[in-house]
Amino acid sequence: MTVKVGDELPTFTRETGFANWNRYAAVNDEFVPIHMDDAAGEAAGNGGAFGMGNLQWAYLHNMLRSWVGENGEILSIEVQFRSPNVKGQTVTAKGVVTAVDGDVISLDVWTEQQEGTKLAPGSAKVKMGK
Amino acid sequence: MTETYLNDTVINANGTLCSRSVSYPIEASAIRKWAMAVYWPEPAPETFMNAEYAPEDFDAFAWGPASYESLLEGDDGRVMVRHGINERALGFPDWKFRAGLNGGMNCTYGVRMHVGDVITDVKSVGEYTERQGRMGLMLITQSISTWTNQNGELVKRTINSGIRY
Amino acid sequence: MADSNISEAMKAAVGTETSRSTSYPISESDIRKWAMAVYWPEKAPAVFTDPAAASKTVHGRLVAPEEFNPFAWSAASNELLLKGGASSRDGNNPDNSELALGIPGPGLKFMLNGGMICEYGVRMGVGDVITSTNSIGEYSEREGRLGLMLFSRGVSTWVNQNGEMVKRTSSTLIRY
Numbered sequence: 323m324t325v326k327v328g329d330e331l332p333t334f335t336r337e338t339g340f341a342n343w344n345r346y347a348a349v350n351d352e353f354v355p356i357h358m359d360d361a362a363g364e365a366a367g368n369g370g371a372f373g374m375g376n377l378q379w380a381y382l383h384n385m386l387r388s389w390v391g392e393n394g395e396i397l398s399i400e401v402q403f404r405s406p407n408v409k410g411q412t413v414t415a416k417g418v419v420t421a422v423d424g425d426v427i428s429l430d431v432w433t434e435q436q437e438g439t440k441l442a443p444g445s446a447k448v449k450m451g452k
Numbered sequence: 453m454t455e456t457y458l459n460d461t462v463i464n465a466n467g468t469l470c471s472r473s474v475s476y477p478i479e480a481s482a483i484r485k486w487a488m489a490v491y492w493p494e495p496a497p498e499t500f501m502n503a504e505y506a507p508e509d510f511d512a513f514a515w516g517p518a519s520y521e522s523l524l525e526g527d528d529g530r531v532m533v534r535h536g537i538n539e540r541a542l543g544f545p546d547w548k549f550r551a552g553l554n555g556g557m558n559c560t561y562g563v564r565m566h567v568g569d570v571i572t573d574v575k576s577v578g579e580y581t582e583r584q585g586r587m588g589l590m591l592i593t594q595s596i597s598t599w600t601n602q603n604g605e606l607v608k609r610t611i612n613s614g615i616r617y
Numbered sequence: 618m619a620d621s622n623i624s625e626a627m628k629a630a631v632g633t634e635t636s637r638s639t640s641y642p643i644s645e646s647d648i649r650k651w652a653m654a655v656y657w658p659e660k661a662p663a664v665f666t667d668p669a670a671a672s673k674t675v676h677g678r679l680v681a682p683e684e685f686n687p688f689a690w691s692a693a694s695n696e697l698l699l700k701g702g703a704s705s706r707d708g709n710n711p712d713n714s715e716l717a718l719g720i721p722g723p724g725l726k727f728m729l730n731g732g733m734i735c736e737y738g739v740r741m742g743v744g745d746v747i748t749s750t751n752s753i754g755e756y757s758e759r760e761g762r763l764g765l766m767l768f769s770r771g772v773s774t775w776v777n778q779n780g781e782m783v784k785r786t787s788s789t790l791i792r793y
Contacts, residue, residue, distance in 0.1 A: 336657075345654035349647075351485075351690040354709055356727075366727045367763050375730035376684075380655035383684045392664060393675040395737070396683050402732035402789075444732070451675075479644040485690045501691075515650050 325427055325450065331417035334385035338373050339409045346377045363406075373407035378415075378433045378442040385415040386431070386448055393451030397426065401444030405435075412436040417446070425449050457582050457591045461543045465577045470524055470595075471536035473517035475571040478506060483567065486510050506565040508608070512599070513573060523574075535612065536575030537595045547591070547616070555592065555613030562606035570602045578611055590617040622723035622767045622792070623756045627715065630753050635717040636704075637696045640687035640747040647689075648681045648743065655682065668743075680742040683784075684735075687747045711792050714753060714771060723767060723792065731768060731789030738782035746778045754787060767792040 336342060340358075347353050352374055355362035363371040379401060386396050407413055413433050421428040427450065432443040480503035487500030487507055500507060522529035527541035540546075565571065578594025593614040599607040645668065652661035663670035664680070671679040681687075697704060701719030712722025741747060754770025769790050775783040 342654075342657055345657050349651045349654045349689060350686055351488075366729075375732070377655065379733060380682070380684050383682060384655060387682070398734070398736040400732070400734040403730050442732075476646060476649070479646045481641060481644040482646045484641070488690055515646075515653055 323450070325419055325422055327419050327421060329419040331385060331389045331419075331429070334381055334388065334415040336381060336413055338377075338407055338411050338413050340371070342377065343371075343373050346374055346380070350374070350376060352376065368406045368408065370408060372409075373413075375401075375403040375442065378403065378407060378413065381413060381415040381433055382417075382431050382442070382444070382446070385417060386429075386446060389417070390448045391451030395449040395451075397447040397449060399431065399444060399446040401431070401442045403442050405439060405441045407433075407435070407441050411441075413441065420445070455589075457545070457547060457589070458580060459545065462545075462580050465542050465544070466579055468524075468542065468577045469574055470538060470542070470577060471520065471522050471529070471533065471575045473513060473520045473532075473536070473573045473575075475512040475573070476518045478510075478512055478565055478567055478569045478571070480567050482514075483507075483510060486514075503567050508559075508561055508564075510565055512565060512569070512571040517573070518570075535595045535614075536573075536597070537577055537593075542577065549591070549616040551587075551617055553615045555615045557610055557612050559608055559610040561608045563601065565601070565607055569607075571599050571607060572601075574598050574600075585617065587617045590615055621758060622725060622765065623758060624721065624723070626718075626720040627723075627756055630715075630718045630720060631755055632752060633718060634698050634750055634752040635702060635714070636698055636751045638688055638692040638749045638751075639694045640749075641691070641693045643681060643685075643687050643741055643743055643745045643747070645679060645743050647687070648679060648685065651685050652682060655684075676740060676742065678742050680740040683737055683740070685741055687741065687745070688749060693746070711790075714769060714790070717751075718753060725767060725792040727763070727793050729791040729793075731791040733786055733788045735784055735786045737784050739777065741777065741783055747775050747783060748777075749773050749775050761793070763793045765793065 343357055347357060356366050357371055357374055360370040382401060413435060415433050417429045417431040419427055420430050427448050429446045431446045433441045435441060483503040483506045484501055487496035520529060520532050522538060524538055524541040527538045576596045578596045581592045583590050583592060595612045597610045601607055649666045652665035664674055665682060668679050697717060699719055702717045711725050711728040715722035751771060751773045754772045757768045759766060770787050772787045774785045777783055
């Protein structure tokens with residue numbers, strides 16, 4: 323496969339809510355009131371409970387991992403959590419190639435909700451599997 | 453109004469083996485996290501943090517078994533049935549209930565679970581009975597879960613009761 | 618309202634190594650459950666759940682997803698590197714990084730994960746023991762949607778039992 327600037331990655335999509343968040347809380351021991359309790363999320367200014375930034379982070383990794391293949395490598399990734407992942411959103415992890423330098427591929431990556439608002443934008447560098 | 457839930461099929465099913473699940477090997481990490489969760493916010497006892505053995509209530513099948521098979525004819529086992537009792541495959545009536553409740557559990561323990569143990573869970577039909585209650589005629593179900601370890605020793609036997617109306 | 622939540626003591630602390638943690642050995646069930654959670658409700662790839670499938674990959678063994686956290690729930694050891702540093706029993710205390718420094722925190726009520734930068738080295742796999750060394754990065758602040766917001770960075774470097782770099786992460790904590 324020849325990778326070129328502008329290529330879009332196959333996306334990774336999940337409908338999000340307590341079913342995902344609670345599972346992630348269980349494996350990461352991330353039992354934080356703002357992620358478990360609507361009143362605590364509301365008090366923090368987000369209208370209700372919202373999902374972990376770490377889970378957005380995981381979804382971005384899932385997308386990259388599937389694209390680079392089993393022998394590929396995620397070299398680095400950077401993400402900002404801009405907008406909360408609230409209940410009922412369909413979150414999609416997306417990526418687009420911004421540079422190809424030898425076998426190192428640079429990408430813009432982000433998660434967005436169903437209307438296209440970016441939740442967690444960032445960038446990554448990967449190596450494709452042989 | 454329903455006069456009885458209990459036809460011959462339901463009555464005669466008592467004792468029928470329904471499904472067999474085999475766990476992944478129990479790991480120290482799973483014991484530690486279980487103990488931390490059930491003792492939280494106090495620290496869990498050292499015995500469990502060191503994973504000398506698992507708490508009695510430890511669920512070796514949390515997050516799913518390594519394998520699952522149905523023991524019933526007409527059930528290919530591709531869909532894991534909650535509580536392991538496939539009433540449809542058993543030929544039970546297609547009851548319509550408004551509500552179902554967990555009626556309780558009754559558990560008898562044998563040997564302890566340790567790191568490396570692989571647990572087999574065989575689920576079987578227990579006694580189905582009925583009773584008139586405030587909400588009408590209630591069906592009281594029992595499913596029996598028998599856990600043994602890789603040496604065939606009994607780990608526990610649990611009778612789960614359900615109430616439906 | 619405070620003009621600034623960044624004290625002189627906080628400024629002076631930038632770059633200080635505060636704590637070191639060593640994980641329990643990573644186990645198959647940790648990796649399996651992690652993968653199940655982050656791929657849920659779809660099935661997790663077999664390379665994370667099936668040792669036989671994993672042994673056929675370039676890694677030759679069950680490796681963890683890159684973002685896997687071997688310190689979830691507990692660590693085999695936690696060491697504070699500073700005199701006067703204290704660890705809070707409450708992992709959700711917004712002042713935890715200053716507590717570890719042994720200095721007063723700003724006492725803000727809310728905190729958010731502001732983002733992360735991560736560089737990866739070798740993969741983590743079953744049996745690996747990870748050591749994380751944590752230090753304090755820069756502080757900054759600005760007016761935002763939720764009032765005066767304090768940004769702080771925590772830097773952690775993970776190595777495995779062979780001293781190989783696993784990852785280096787700089788995380789931004791937003792407090793308000």
